[in-house]
Amino acid sequence: MVDKSEKFNWLVRVGYFSRAILYAVLGLIALTSADQIAQGTDGIFQAIENYPAGTVILWIMVVGLLAYALFRFCSPLFDIENNGSDTKGWAKRIGHAGSGIGHLVLAYSAFQFASNSGGSSGGGAQGAASGVLSMDFGGVILGLLGVAFFVTAIFQFKKGISGEFMHRISNAAPDFTRWLGGAGYCARGVVYAVIGWSLFKAGFMSAGAEQVKTLGDAVASLAGAGLIFTVTAIGLLLFGVFSLILARYRIIPDLDSSAGVPSFRA
Template sequence: MVDKSEKVVWLARVGFAVRGLVYVLLGYLALTAGKADVDDGAGDSFRVLNAIPGGPVVLYLAAAGLVGYALYRLSGAVFDIERKGTSWKGRAARIGYLASSVIHLVMAWTAMRIASGARGAGKDSSSGMAGSVLNFPFGETLLGLIGVGLLAAAAFQARSAVTAGFMRHISSSAPIFTCWTGRAGHAARAVVMVLIGWSLLRTAWFGQSNEVVSLGKAINNLRDMGAGFHVVAAGLLLFGVFSIITARYRVIPDPAPTKGLRAISI
């Protein structure tokens, strides 16, 4: 009989694969299509999937995987299953995991809405969601914490791109090109995380939800970089390939808060 923690691990693997597919499609759209085709980020990728035969079923399965991945990241933030500790560096990493959990829950919700044919589904709702959070008590603080978490995650992503530390948590039987694919992907993802995290901090400071940028908008904001934009877009596509590879070869500890768990990277 499969216990609950093992089910979450398998859902996390599906989540890695779904995340990979989203980034592959997003990078491809950024490289080959116009600005409007990537304005919503993950939602644009989900609309592509929804258009294929059996698309809604695929999206519901994708949403389940993203929820599993979000729960896995939440376990890292709350139970410290990756053993980051309570140092400032460990706390920053755990806040990053919390931010990642929230982002992937939003992605799962978007996938379900598109699959169900909900009105307005797939439209960029970043500003609207931020506005809703600002209406809650301490909403500015919450958005600020998520922004800090994303900036911390961006720093870890950049370090991983340089050191390839993520390979410590990949099986030795993974394809030989996994390392360089991961390095390029982590570097590109660090760039867009900085843009999104900074937009959340500006929203928390000024209290204006229109400061928030989605993944798609963050990519579009780089278009004026010319060749730099194409490098980042290609890097995001490669991050998708890396995520699909790691869905199979990632060493994932039991999400239950037990002793002796191995740490993994963002």
């Protein structure tokens, strides 16, 4: 059983709060600072580090992003979101696993800055990818991880367009939550697709570990894409605001392995 105590719920809410800071800062610097966004994920944490009480905020993000990653891993392991075990349910659960891996990487990057041990989040991800590629079938593993990110990207777009994420949010949330989430999820779909493509190329097309992109690197790679870059950056900023609302109004689901397909999917 997953620990569904009040402590677990609060950890998940801190995770959403940390995600809010991350995406709001990412969208903001993408729109306002070409030099900083060019630094990829490091630019995000450097910006936070320079804020008043920046180190304290970074430590909160370390705990929060780690908690959020573990929450996402509960989906494939324990089906905490009650997506079911049919093909559609497993596709969502695999997508959540990809999200968990991505947020673990971000938690480690935040830890590096919070502990004053330096940045290089992109280099860290590429180093890890290089280690995977050196293993037997490492390319397949990395390529399949890219596929997991593609699956996640598809479901991000689907969530944004359909608004199905509102089933997990309290009715007390502000009325504009639906539109914030719709824009934010579609923007995340773009970013996750870029990350997935980088992993797919590194794993299945022998493009090398240096092709692997983290969250900030993926956004930076869109900088020359004109309107796509601007719309994605605005969407990520809105997703930060949306995540702040989730920190208060997200319904943390109970684990019920006997429930089967959720009623709102029937």
